[in-house]
Amino acid sequence: MKIMILMALVLVGCSKRDQVLIQNKGSDTFVNLAQSWAEEYKVIKPNVGIAVSGGGSGTGIAALINGTVDIANSSRPMKEEEKAQALKNSGKPVQEYVVGLDALAIFVHPANPLSDLSIEEVACIYSQDGTCNLWSDVRPGTNVPGCEGNKIIRVSRQSNSGTYQYFREAVVGEKKDFKQGSMDLNGSREAVDLVEKTPCAIGYSGMGYLNPNVKALCLSKTKGTPCVSPSLETATDKSYPISRELYMYTSGTPSEDVKAYVEWTQTDKAREITVKSGYVPVPKK
Secondary structure, three states, rough: OHHHHHHHHHHHHHHHHEEEEEEEEEOOHHHHHHHHHHHHHHOOOOOOEEEEEEEEEEHHHHHHHOOOEEEEEEEOOOOOHHHHHHHHHHHHOEEEEEEEEEEEEEEOOOOOOOOEEEEEHHHHHHHHOOOOOOOHHHHHOOOOOOOOHHHEEEEOOOOOOOHHHHHHHHHHHOOOOOOOHHHHEEEEHHHHHHHOOOOOOEEEEHHHHHHOEEEEOOOOOOOOOOOOOOHHHHHHHHOOOOOOEEEEEEOOOHHHHHHHHHHHHHOHHHHHHHHHOOEOEEEEE
16 A cells, blocks of 8 residues: 555656746737647647746846746847847847747728828827828828817837837837827737727737727838738738737747747647737748
């Protein structure tokens, strides 16, 4: 009897030691995709748990620098100073993995009569030196039903968001700031929900958060040139003007379990989940 109890304790101990928990934190842009990946991976590898949380790309990168996560998700590239700080703290160089592609959608309420904008016109709305405060400032004669005073309500993201950083670089201008008075929300879903309920509003997010209750605008690089709508195809060939990569970062060469998971995100099953979530798989080499 004592031998059987001892064997049982040994087996339980082995089982506990075999359990692996991977901490994965960062970008709100693809937190839903990361969660779906984690759930599917748990089916394949029952002994590996992946704790996924959002908070923004900056939050995930800060956690990686501080050594409190295994993987940081980011919808923007890590800055050189961030990589240098991570190296200083851990003694290990950051490893970068491109795990997907995304198109940053510009969207309005369905009542808005506009169907397209140029990057220049979007900048006129959001940039500190932009002069577009009314919808008629963007396009003369534009009136939005249900929008009091025809005044534009700018929906944006908080500064720790990778989406915010990318939008600033690609649209507002890297050396410019946002116009004061925007509604800065924590997540992409909140931004979409607010625009859905607000006829005066305009917002931006990864296209994976779009729903039929908002209108994604066709976007052109400059006024008078053909516009392109955000889609899987236009994000893949980068014909959509504001397409971007989605990243995972680890500190140095990851453990075997973390490495196996990151590599799994590029398998056929994971790529299928990527498409269903509204994003684009990285083209196979």
